[in-house]
Amino acid sequence: MLRVENITRDFGGLRVLDDVIFEIEEGTIYGIIGPNGAGKTTLFNIISGLLKPTGGRIIFNTIDITGLKPHAITAAGISRTFQNIRIFKEMTLLENVLVGMHRLFSYSAVSMLFELKKKRREEKELREKAYDILSIVRLSEKAGLKAESLSYGEQRKLELARALATEPKLILVDEPAAGMNPAETEELMGEIVRINSRKYTICLIEHDMKVVMGICRRIGVLNFGKFIAQGSPDEIKNNPLVIEAYLGRDETGA
């Protein structure tokens, strides 16, 4: 479904991503793990169009999406969440989801002028759909509240809901466990599995190996900008390169 081919990215003289190659199959939960600073978020920024790669290609369902603008990539069917949550805090939960859905409708000047006359039915359908999306992450009861009133864990779920609203095929989830306690993390992983069971493919970044081992079917390991291993969770767990990346070469009692 998503093929990352030889992606390289330099910042100044520093090579942050070095010839990254991997493929995500449709319907799976793919985990990308690696220590902090390994280049994980840079990789997401490139896939979602916020950064351009120095070299390489990204193929999504046989279409080359390398270097497209972020909204075009959203339109192609890839949405994402951020490590530092970026919901619209001044808006209600429902409005957050609606803004995500509006891409599906045109923003032409004419539509603006005639918006007031638009059939109520259409607006109602949109709202019902937004409720459905909120109920996937079990937030529909709070639909009318301002997003800033949510707990940290709930804000993450709302961001997931907004990502769902753009009708993606692939969702990139950036370090969902960051800043959450173990109970919240576990709950959120449950949500991600539930979302995945609704035919959404998910790619998850995480630096904490334990978080992803349980839910990912395949895992890629990024270290200093290079993909050092790929495979099932069990294979990754026992891979000497991975153990070295995480624990260091000299095990001085750490």
Next chain:
Amino acid sequence: MFYQQLANALALGAVYSLFAIGFTLIFGVMEIITLAHGAVFMVGAFAGYTAATKFGLGIIPCLIISMAASGFIGFVLDLVAIRPLRKKKFHHLAPMIATIGCATIITSIYQGIFGAEAYRFPFDFVPNENYEFRGIQLTQLQLTIIFTSFILMIMMIFFLNKTKWGKAVRAVAENSRTGALLGIPVERVYQFTMIISSSFGGAAGVLTGLNFNTIHTFMGGPILHRGIAVIILGGMGDIRGAMAGGLILGFAEVLSVAYISSDFRDAVSFGLLFLILLIRPSGIFGKKIERKG
């Protein structure tokens, strides 16, 4: 007497609110202060005046023409002065300077055409009738001003909260990059914000011209200062704050004229604003400054 002053203050404050609501929206969405908003106000007043005297139109068509003219000026301002700087990512100060330049150019052109004298709307443009509510005299003019201002402001609030474009504007105001990622056409939202905010400024120009029964090419300066005070008082970028701030300033001015002295009008009202800001530095509805991610 006191209640009578309140009625006068309401008419004055409503227009300040109307002017400030667009001013603060531009700041909230585009993160710039456009110092041409006073000139836009003046253009709106003259467009309304021209429509009334040259074409003999009534107040509603005059308002519509004024809003169209000032909205167009807002669009041009964005196109020539703000957008090129936005593209180069000079976000805050450069557009402010650029809009000072534009304001000067616009004002000079109008002085070339209209000179420095004061103009008046035609006699009985708004019928000269009085209404009395429980001892308070309200002229039809005051009622018209209050009514028009509040209808426009309610329309703005409805637009921002209930429509798709309104939600897009609010989303961009909070985080333009996330908005862009979700497919909101951020550039068009900016243009649209300039147009609608400027048209509100223009409507305020017509209403001010009616209220004081005079319009002139320098009228943009004083309102600009008040507008800045109002949006800071209300909390930068906050629509409700701009409405409340405009009314507070209107009341402060009218009451200081009535009970102290007209010489001290600005000193008293701006002194009051300063006091409020000492207590609430981020404005009435302002939030603590929070960095956008």
